Amino acid sequence: MSPRPQNSLKRISAKLGVSMTTVSRVLSGQAGKYRISEETAKAILDYARKENFTPNPIAKGLRLRKTNTIGLVIADVSNPFFASIASEITHTTRDHGYSIILCDSQENLAIEKQSIELLWNRQVDGMIICPVGQSSEHLARYADERRRIVLVDRVFPDIGLPYVSSDNFSGGKLATEHLLDHGHRRIACLQGLRGTITSQTRVKGYEAALTACGVPFDPALIVGDSFDEQGGYLDTKLLLSTSPDITAILALSNLLALGALRALAEEKRRVPEDVSIIAFDDQPFLAHLSPPLTTVAQSARAMGGAAVKILFERMRVADAAGDANKAGLLLPVSLITRKSVHQLS
Secondary structure (H helix, E strand, O other): OOOOHHHHHHHHHHHHOOOHHHHHHHHOOOOOOOOOOHHHHHHHHHHHHHOOOOOOHHHHHHHHOOOOEEEEEEOOOOOHHHHHHHHHHHHHHHHOOOEEEEEEOOOOHHHHHHHHHHHHHOOOOEEEEOOOOOOOHHHHHHHHOOOOEEEEOOOOOOOOOOEEEEOHHHHHHHHHHHHHHOOOOOEEEEOOOOOOHHHHHHHHHHHHHHHHOOOOOOHHHEEOOOOOHHHHHHHHHHHHHHOOOOOEEEEOOHHHHHHHHHHHHHOOOOOOOOOEEEEEOOOHHHHHOOOOOEEEEOOHHHHHHHHHHHHHHHHHHHHOOOOOOOOEEEEOOEEEOOOOOOOOO
């Protein structure tokens, strides 16, 4: 077993005849700040190398009240959308000299709460959270405590924490307008997790497009309560039995779209000849399906990068005893047209 850092500091101190405080400051890169002579600093570093001594980063972080780690809570790391966000956050924080501690809440609010407490107990310097999105009370408390937190995707604009998300209303509206422009009037909507702002605002965009076009809104055509593939599969099977006259489906996630495609294939309904489909959130594999899927594209990587930028600004301002920016950012979306939408006569 390697010697404890405290014992190593004592040994270096005794060997060189300097204080433990001086040794600690040199080994933590603060010799210049405390005007420790180059000769003394060199002697300490040379001896530390000779003894193969490496400072304990956790202990150092506790002393300096800085651990150079960022906590990241992801709603579902198996979802390609969230995986892309996590990847960008990891790469960008590494460029700042920080490491990531990642927690997957598995779309479970209780696990999300536990993960956040765990990360604070690990003394992370800040946190980026992609919430489950169905409750905000636990997050509002952190806003009141002025914690360094940024929310991503399923956000809560009214609780005082900075956030990054997509313009989900415009996305739902764009996709529905595209289907309406192609003659579709019986358009089903596979919504995501109920109570989340992403699902709610996308559905509102869907409804707004129907209303603007004078198409009666039928609540029976909005089904679902998850963003996953199995939910898309089961809800599409249900739709095809209760509303067999639908001619188009707007799936509010790429995984929902994959489930819908599986159900349509089982029911011998061709895409797009029998049922057109649009997915929300473009992923590279969607362009290689048969047919390639028309999608509403939102940039997961841009969201992750923006979240890191906002967090580090929040940390900088907080360190300067200022008031951190609490504004939200909605990134634009775009419609990528491919071959999954059929023009009705």
